[in-house]
Amino acid sequence: MTVRSTRIPNRMEITSPTYLAKEQVQTVQDYVLFSAHAVANIFRKPRYFADMLLQADTIGVGSLPIVVLTGFFTGAVLALQASNTLERFGSVTLVGQLVSTSMVRELGPVLTSLMVAGRNSSGMASELGSMVVTEQIDAMRALGTDPMKKLVTPRVSATVFMLFFLTIISDLVGLTGGLFIAKVLLRLDARQYWSNAWETLVFQDIFMGLAKPVLFGFIIATIGCFYGMNARGGTQGVGRATTQAVVAASVMILAFDLLVTRFLMAVLSLN
């Protein structure tokens, strides 16, 4: 795919609202086409499996420390906050239930995705953006390689695949964080905590919690690659693309989280 010129203005300039709206619509259209192209390449040869593994290592294994830390502290603070409310009703023993449903359905996928977006959308945008401004992408095309197949599709596949597992790890570590608070500060029985946390989960909770990272992983990778491949204007342009990628990916994750949650609640008959 020939990467089209970006609609991102290079400098402060006065533009009419109509022009601005058209630019935004055009950018969305370009992004949709870009994403569709990235997905279509999964079914086209050549496939860069080694590049996908490399990206899976960078994105998945590389993000593990921040995901573990985020998950643990989120689970812990969730237990702490929940205990304060539950104590008023004399139901502090239910803290495990609250932590597990919150982590699995919502906070696990969303916070993991936001962390991975912060780390990897920016990384993809800056790496690909640098390759664009130093003509490495042009060189790749001149050498007979499709950059969409070689650079974008492996990143998208790897992010979707790895975010799924990172979310599972984050959920488990989050529950452990909750256990830490329940045991150390609330003096609850660990077995009771786990039993509560486990038994409250139903298929719908787990489905919702694992469907989200698939979508969010796709958003993180396609946004990062899109801004990177459309970077213009030297190092300043790369910096701008990097910032915009993180902002756009984070906002899209939160916006789509609301939409997907509402949709899945309706489909799965969850209240």
Add this chain to the structure above:
Amino acid sequence: MSAPTLPLDSAAVTTGENSSPAIVFEDVALAFGENEVLRGVSFRLNRGETKALFGVAGSGKSLLLKLAIGLLRPDSGRIIVLGEDVTQMREEDLFALRAKVGMVFQESALFDSLTVRENVAYRLMEEHGIYDDEIDRRVREVLRFVELEHTLDLNPAELSGGMRRRVAIARALITRPELLLYDSPTGGLDPVTSNTIIELIVKQRDVYKTSALMVTHRLQDAFTMATHQFDKQSNRMVPLPAGQRCEVPMSFLILRDGKVIFDGDLRELAFSKDEYIREYIS
């Protein structure tokens, strides 16, 4: 200096039997917004010929190379490269044509995450089915040609500007292309390194008869190429005898305001009466 030999298959050497031009530009126009960069550019590059492309900064010289290899598409006009109309080809189809074309970018455009070996071997590794031993042999051959065999395991960041440029030339040569596109191959380099690179280009022209389009700002480089030939016996570039200058397949093309204002050989350039050209070459 003497340039090392690059062993090539006989089939890879352009014989001149194919009489169709290597490149034909027909009334090509290209604009970015309201900025018309190219306005009806037409020229042809014959097989085995090297054409030096001049023009002030921003005149669209580099764009011509990118148009020729299909990295950009013109707004109008036709571009025929090695007998194929690149303006009508899909990106997927262009990849096959690009296998026959080598390009050296202005800033080398080496992949900074790969070593010199991996950069030079990139095309061979992408082709698959070529054994590592064969890849290694060919990488060493072509790096020997540019006198950089010792840099095999270095990263591009560890090389000087001139070395990077020569690695880029090696990367372009490894598949033995029929056509070479050089974008300012000597820009920003010292005279000694520039001369080394010019000698490599002259050797490619005279020994392997490869067609080439070369963007340059350095008139002296193009004049050297027009007044020298590669001597296979001594394995170095030597000046042509006084009476035989302009006998080498070397021509010049000058762009001004998006149009071709000169397309001819050294003699025609030297005797041009156009004031702008006279000022340009003075």
